[in-house]
Amino acid sequence: MNNVRFDAIVVGAGLSGNAAAYTMAKQGLNVLQLECGEYPGSKNVQGAILYAKSLEEIIPDFRENAPLERHVIEQRMWTMGDSSHVGMHYRSDDFNEEKPNRYTIIRAQFDKWFSREVREVGATLLCETTVTELLCDASGRVIGVRTDRNAGKVFADVVVLAEGVNGLVGQRSDLREEVESDQVALAVKEMHFLPHEVIEARFNLKGDEGVVIEAMGTITDGMTGTGFLYTNQKSISVGIGCIVSDFAESETTPYDLLEVFKNHPSIKPLIEGSECKEYASHLIPEGGYNAIPELYGDGWLVVGDAVQSVNSVHREGSNMAMTTGRIAGEAIVWLHRRRDEMTKANLAEYRKRLEDIFLMKDLKKYRKIPGFLESNNHVFTLYPELFSDAAQAWFRVDGTDKRSEEKQIVGSFRKSRSVLGLVGDAFKLARAWR
Amino acid sequence: MTYIPQEKGMRVEEKFYQNRYLVDAGRPHIKVLPHETPSKALLSMTHLCPAGCYELNERGQAEITAEGCMECGTCRIATAKTGDIEWNYQRGGFGVLYKFC
Numbered sequence: 418m419n420n421v422r423f424d425a426i427v428v429g430a431g432l433s434g435n436a437a438a439y440t441m442a443k444q445g446l447n448v449l450q451l452e453c454g455e456y457p458g459s460k461n462v463q464g465a466i467l468y469a470k471s472l473e474e475i476i477p478d479f480r481e482n483a484p485l486e487r488h489v490i491e492q493r494m495w496t497m498g499d500s501s502h503v504g505m506h507y508r509s510d511d512f513n514e515e516k517p518n519r520y521t522i523i524r525a526q527f528d529k530w531f532s533r534e535v536r537e538v539g540a541t542l543l544c545e546t547t548v549t550e551l552l553c554d555a556s557g558r559v560i561g562v563r564t565d566r567n568a569g570k571v572f573a574d575v576v577v578l579a580e581g582v583n584g585l586v587g588q589r590s591d592l593r594e595e596v597e598s599d600q601v602a603l604a605v606k607e608m609h610f611l612p613h614e615v616i617e618a619r620f621n622l623k624g625d626e627g628v629v630i631e632a633m634g635t636i637t638d639g640m641t642g643t644g645f646l647y648t649n650q651k652s653i654s655v656g657i658g659c660i661v662s663d664f665a666e667s668e669t670t671p672y673d674l675l676e677v678f679k680n681h682p683s684i685k686p687l688i689e690g691s692e693c694k695e696y697a698s699h700l701i702p703e704g705g706y707n708a709i710p711e712l713y714g715d716g717w718l719v720v721g722d723a724v725q726s727v728n729s730v731h732r733e734g735s736n737m738a739m740t741t742g743r744i745a746g747e748a749i750v751w752l753h754r755r756r757d758e759m760t761k762a763n764l765a766e767y768r769k770r771l772e773d774i775f776l777m778k779d780l781k782k783y784r785k786i787p788g789f790l791e792s793n794n795h796v797f798t799l800y801p802e803l804f805s806d807a808a809q810a811w812f813r814v815d816g817t818d819k820r821s822e823e824k825q826i827v828g829s830f831r832k833s834r835s836v837l838g839l840v841g842d843a844f845k846l847a848r849a850w851r
Numbered sequence: 852m853t854y855i856p857q858e859k860g861m862r863v864e865e866k867f868y869q870n871r872y873l874v875d876a877g878r879p880h881i882k883v884l885p886h887e888t889p890s891k892a893l894l895s896m897t898h899l900c901p902a903g904c905y906e907l908n909e910r911g912q913a914e915i916t917a918e919g920c921m922e923c924g925t926c927r928i929a930t931a932k933t934g935d936i937e938w939n940y941q942r943g944g945f946g947v948l949y950k951f952c
């Protein structure tokens with residue numbers, strides 16, 4: 418491996434790394450991709466929902482052979498109290514379309530498939546190879562990487578860092594700061610297996626239709642976070658995640674939190690009788706726009722979770738990762754064809770292209786949301802209980818006249834959060850949302 | 852919230868015993884640096900680690916048994932400011948191997 422030179426080296430074989438490697442190799446660049454796991458996907462964790470559009474732009478006919486679980490026809494948004502949930506469900510037969518918009522996936526399988534596609538267009542993949550550091554020339558320009566495979570060095574015109582949320586290689590070379598503990602969520606998840614007909618009966622599905630549930634409320638024990646439950650073909654992904662600094666302040670363990678979520682009366686019947694075959698944990702960068710680090714420099718670019726490109730409001734991350742990877746790949750191909758050097762000034766093209774599309778626009782739009790949620794924890798504690806009490810007062814028929822019921826509901830909101838507090842919350846949320 | 856007692860205090864080993872790991876015997880990728888008393892951040896890892904890898908020994912110092920580690924990096928970020936641990940990627944091929952996630 419010594420002294421071999423490539424057009425580009427991609428560090429990591431997750432979604433962003435695969436998107437970058439595929440884009441460049443398909444356009445004829447000589448690409449080396451390095452992955453520390455035994456196979457691509459062996460260390461990659463996600464909910465997981467795949468947004469088709471971002472993959473279509475890389476592999477238009479991916480539906481023909483990608484391992485997809487179920488296409489999502491129903492989204493349930495739940496606000497959970499201790500023994501209840503108030504839900505907003507949206508289900509539409511329109512989602513049963515020729516080219517569905519969202520799918521549930523299992524990353525270990527999906528990433529293996531994506532990686533095969535990457536190799537088919539000509540990229541070289543080396544697994545079980547951990548990149549230990551960036552190699553720089555005297556001017557500080559990145560010229561390659563050192564790996565733990567016989568301390569081998571490999572060289573390239575440009576290094577694409579797709580190293581994930583724990584972006585150690587970039588951090589150790591001072592390309593970016595350490596992620597703050599209030600900018601990252603810790604999520605734990607389990608895979609529960611059930612026969613597909615049981616899943617279909619429980620969720621009112623047929624064929625490949627799927628349901629996803631996103632939940633917030635007292636399930637996170639006062640911390641900023643959410644729970645989720647996604648239907649796969651023969652399994653259910655169930656998990657919960659909260660901001661790391663909140664976890665650190667609490668005394669809750671992540672696995673206790675997940676156990677309580679799984680045993681919530683609204684969740685328990687959905688996974689009853691299932692067999693849990695895997696338990697995983699992962700960090701999700703949630704710092705948003707304000708946490709985005711330097712994206713490029715002399716001889717390097719960074720893509721995916723290491724960029725903090727996650728839209729936590731819309732639960733979008735994998736599409737953002739693939740898009741940063743694709744755009745980085747396209748920018749490099751464009752420079753390569755022009756025979757331009759991979760300098761910082763030229764690689765600015767990458768950021769420019771990200772600014773032009775939904776990616777930076779969306780992250781910018783929601784730049785104040787992480788701060789809003791962090792400083793307004795009652796959104797996760799008080800409101801869910803208020804909603805639940807209100808719904809219960811409304812639906813329970815116990816001889817109370819309707820006017821008194823309404824009064825009681827309004828009164829409970831006022832009492833717990835004062836009119837000013839309520840108006841203030843609405844105003845702050847609207848401002849952060851805008 | 853009101854915890855249902857039997858769900859609390861479960862052994863985390865019961866959770867990850869089905870996971871697949873290739874343990875890099877004798878070469879742990881996370882080391883706790885020598886200390887007299889653990890910092891608040893290091894101490895928080897005894898409940899924060901999703902694999903329950905951190906425990907206090909009889910002298911009140913934090914120790915790590917990293918066999919069940921899922922390489923999430925929570926301890927790396929939680930202790931970044933206090934510098935209590937040394938965190939590295941696993942050597943190529945070692946560590947957790949997810950099949951279903």
